[in-house]
Amino acid sequence: NRRGATSNLSKLISKTHPADMAWVFRHLTKDERTAVFNIIGESEFVGEFLSELDDAFVIELVKELDPPSMAEILSDMPSDDAVDLLEILPEDLADTIREHMKKKDREEVDELMQYHPESAGGLMSPDFMYLDEELTAGDAINVIQNRGEDKEMVFYLYITHGDRKLSGVISLRELLLHPAEQKLKEIMNPNVISVSTDTERGEVAHVVSQYNILAVPVVDSNYTLVGIVTVDDIIDVIREEATEEFLQMAGAGKDREILLKSTKESAFIRAPWLFASWIGGIVTMFVIGSFEHELAKVIALASFIPIVTGMGGNIAVQSSTIVVRGIATGRINMNEAYKVVFKEIRVGIILGLVYGTVLGVVAFLGFAEPPLLGVVVGGAILSSMVMSAFVGTSIPLIFKRFDIDAAIATGPFVTTSIDILSTLLYLWFAKIFLNL
Amino acid sequence: NRRGATSNLSKLISKTHPADMAWVFRHLTKDERTAVFNIIGESEFVGEFLSELDDAFVIELVKELDPPSMAEILSDMPSDDAVDLLEILPEDLADTIREHMKKKDREEVDELMQYHPESAGGLMSPDFMYLDEELTAGDAINVIQNRGEDKEMVFYLYITHGDRKLSGVISLRELLLHPAEQKLKEIMNPNVISVSTDTERGEVAHVVSQYNILAVPVVDSNYTLVGIVTVDDIIDVIREEATEEFLQMAGAGKDREILLKSTKESAFIRAPWLFASWIGGIVTMFVIGSFEHELAKVIALASFIPIVTGMGGNIAVQSSTIVVRGIATGRINMNEAYKVVFKEIRVGIILGLVYGTVLGVVAFLGFAEPPLLGVVVGGAILSSMVMSAFVGTSIPLIFKRFDIDAAIATGPFVTTSIDILSTLLYLWFAKIFLNL
The missing domain is CATH 1.25.60.10 (MgtE N-terminal domain-like)
Known part of the structure; x- marks a missing residue:
């Protein structure tokens, strides 16, 4: 029933x-x-x-x-x-x-x-435990016993002076190790790591994970303690930022709950990013159209367009993913960004030589007709892969330099520009080397 | 000097x-x-x-x-x-x-x-605080004062019985709230969340973040407490797994330190994934080659190959990224995976209709010659996008079903199969509708 x-x-x-x-x-x-x-x-x-x-x-x-x-x-x-x-x-x-x-x-x-929801102020809890530095260790334990119930992260006690100005921190365990009559200001750790209310949430996550702490105090512009951000919220931030980065790089917006959205909403979120590649496709169409005369002469040329653009697109996605993630995890020093660009170009040369050579041989063996077709195709793969490694590395670095989120640069923008440039390079090579 | x-x-x-x-x-x-x-x-x-x-x-x-x-x-x-x-x-x-x-x-x-480095046993620290349940609250505080120095996460005290069998947990603050003579077994929380030594590290991260705890105890097959995993290690796990997922989806291996590797090592790590798309490119080349006769008749057909494969590739990357991330964050219930597939197909239909129609019109206006070219191109975009949404959604779900890491399925495999299938669809459409 x-x-x-x-x-x-x-x-x-x-x-x-x-x-x-x-x-x-x-x-x-x-x-x-x-x-x-x-x-x-x-x-x-x-x-x-x-x-x-x-x-x-x-x-x-x-x-x-x-x-x-x-x-x-x-x-x-x-x-x-x-x-x-x-x-x-x-x-x-x-x-x-x-x-x-x-x-x-x-x-x-x-x-x-x-406070902005994506700042420390937007993340913090105001229900934390703080104690004046003039209190004794014994007073502190009394306060915890009486008032700790509803407070967050009572394992760190933040110590203040005057009107709630942050002066230090002590852990609950350290507190237990000191005689009851000692003053907090004598036993606290004065080198307390803090963030400000307007610190961006990614930076707060960085501080908490860098120093392996369980919570970080948040101060306002007067160094008054106004809240704490606890590590469980930081874990959510890290997860959420990774998900947003994934979606942005795939050109699928940044709505973390896209799976819960209706079909129509999902299509609506994704449509604009496809528009970028649609425009790119139209441009590529005109590029190929402008070589119609050459293609009519050597129809075999058309067969190689997808492999040239594909190899370029794939190495570009590798490069830009490595760079976007490198920026997000702090592994790329923007002052030495040129080093990353040069290295990716060298990687592009090695991989372009390998795949250009094998494809050149395949083209030479497979298509007897224009004897130089192998050279054209191999050369196009090499130059397209080097160019793509360069473009794939540079676009996110340039976006970052102008303080634009590097993740949105990667997906549709990179592959679209590679499609256009690779096609142009390849057909232009063909025109010159095959005397079309 | x-x-x-x-x-x-x-x-x-x-x-x-x-x-x-x-x-x-x-x-x-x-x-x-x-x-x-x-x-x-x-x-x-x-x-x-x-x-x-x-x-x-x-x-x-x-x-x-x-x-x-x-x-x-x-x-x-x-x-x-x-x-x-x-x-x-x-x-x-x-x-x-x-x-x-x-x-x-x-x-x-x-x-x-x-223990395997990627299991709870490989993550755990054996230097943790545990106390027998027969001790009193007062004894416990004494132990902490004398022995807590080198232990990790003394804010949670794990309570054991017999030969270190896990029986409960109490926080340091809760301990302070009880009279010194009360036994731990009377005041502890017996519903302690634990993991086993061979729990996979992603699952450990899930437990810690799901329940917002600062550490999780690790037990062996006899329920003996052997270690704890603390939240700072969990943050590293979450970061590392996200970075590996990013790199895998881009077909760039899974070495998180790829930026520190030499040019040669980096090329070596990335080469195999490019090989997959290279093979795909060769297949596409043969597909196009087999339509040489048709292309020779209507050379304009070649111009649309990149936009058809590009639009298909992009929607496939959207779908598979949403699915891969959905699996990683637990938002996809594998028993209802078919629902996700159907929804993505519906999204593919909407977006395919929109972009197919506008491209059909462009083709009709731009190329007067075969009057049905617009229909062929528009239809090809629509069917390629629906097929791509289906393939992009299914491949990671199938991999997951066979317990293969879904992330590696996304990048090169998806885009390569889309290139081949879209080209085939498009040229086959052209052959039929244009009577070539």
Whole structure:
């Protein structure tokens, strides 16, 4: 019977971790999602569940709730998670929900919403543990015992002076090693690594992973401690940035949830990037058209167009992927970018010689007619691969120099320009060497 | 003077975080690297520095040190980092160094080396804090105060029973909230999330990020606690796996340090993947050659080959990137993979109709001669894009089904098969509709 089924479902849900429930949600139908959320919505885990859930589902579910009960759920969530949730909702719905929140909670949320979502300010939690440097180790332990409940990352205690100015850090374990009467300012580590509210989130991720820390304090322009970014949020940032980079390089937009989008939305997101290659294709069409006279004389020339553009395109994608990832992981020093370009050109020469020679031989053996066809095809492969390695390396480096995201340069732009240039090079070679 | 310069350099180095030194190293010449390492080698940070350094530099530097002093450096390092370092060295050099290590350290290292480097056993640290469940909270704090120095992640205390069988976990903060006389087994959380020594490292990363935890305990087949994997290592795993995925999808191998490799090594790593597209190019060449008769009649047909293969290739790369990343981030349920395939086909139909129509019109307006050329070209774009969306989606899903890494399927294999199939489709269309 129905009631029994619901109660079994309730039991199952109450035993499942909210993060796992969010995972399972991806594989339910809309009706199932509504039924399950009716149960989760009553539980104390609803906030945690919503903050783990994919944006598309959050929007779907929140629209069905009335704003006052949603405001209540948000009030119980850590305020940084509440802000993340409000930011994905349509603006008018978010405003209505905010108006139903208690004044104190709303002010906390408004405070955080002033920061850009992709900055340290947008990532940070304001519920952290800080202690004045004049307190003693014993006082500190008392404070933790009384107040630590709702704070994030209580394993690092940030020490402040005056009006919450950051002065140092001490770990909970270090605190335990000192006599109760010692002052925090005597035992803290004053060399505390911090970021500013407007530090870009990729840079925050870099700091946390570079120094192997579990959280980083965030200060405003007056060096006042305003929040902390914890390592679990950093992991999400690293994952999300990698996914965006992948999609951008494939010319598929940067919507991480593209798999959850409808067919029409997915087509709409991807269409503009295909337009770039469509334009490139038209240009290549005209390039080939302008050599119609030469092609008519040696029809075999047409057979080699795809292999020349293909080999060029592939080495260009190799080069640009290596460069884009090198920029993202900090392995490329922009002041020595020319070294990378020269090296890729040398790699292009080696690979072009190898594949140009073998293709030249194939062409010579396969097509007896214009005896120099092998030379033309081999030479075209060599020059196209060298040119492609150069273009594939340079485009992302130039974009980066002008502070444009290097990932978007790689996919459609690189392969399209290689198609045009390789075709031009090859047919021009043919015209000259075959005296057409 | 030289001595003054060295002493200034020493000062600078001693003020720089070892992780930052490792970063700087990428931009030094070989001579500079040797000079700087002569100073770092004397400092207490040498172990931390080496474990942050790129593999290629580690090998270069360690080869110049004598094995006994290298053995000493390793003995001072956390044993998981020591193992990571030994595993990148040539086997005979690693063996010589191991023989110089103290028996106890060597045994610890040998213990860890039995695990696969890409498993939880290969990632874990054996220097963690565990306490028997019969101890009291007060005992536990004493143990931490006396023994916590060299342990990793003392913020989580793992609780065991009998012969180190995992029974629960408690955080250091929770420990402080309980009276000193309470037994750990009464206050611990018995629902502890753990992984097994042979859990694949990507799965370990998934567990840690899914549950937002700072470390996960590793148990052997008897549920004996043998180590922990900390979140900083997980961040490295996520970064490394993303970089490998990028390179594989571009057909550029999976060596994360390819930028540090010589020109010849880089060409060697990339050559095999280009061979796949070279073979594809030869096949395409024969496909076009077999339509020589038709091309000779309507030379304009050749002009459209690149745009047909290009549009197909681009939508295929979009589809396969979305699928590969969807598999990597757990957004694709393999039991419902057919849904993804159907959706991508629908996207292919929409985009194929749009771009096929506009290209058909361009062809009709640009080339008066065979009046049906527009229909042929438009139809070829449509069918090529639908077919490409299908192939681009299916290949990674099929690879995944056979437990082959989906990333390697994307780059060269997909684009090469699309080149062949699109050309064939297009020329076959032309032959039929134009009655050639």
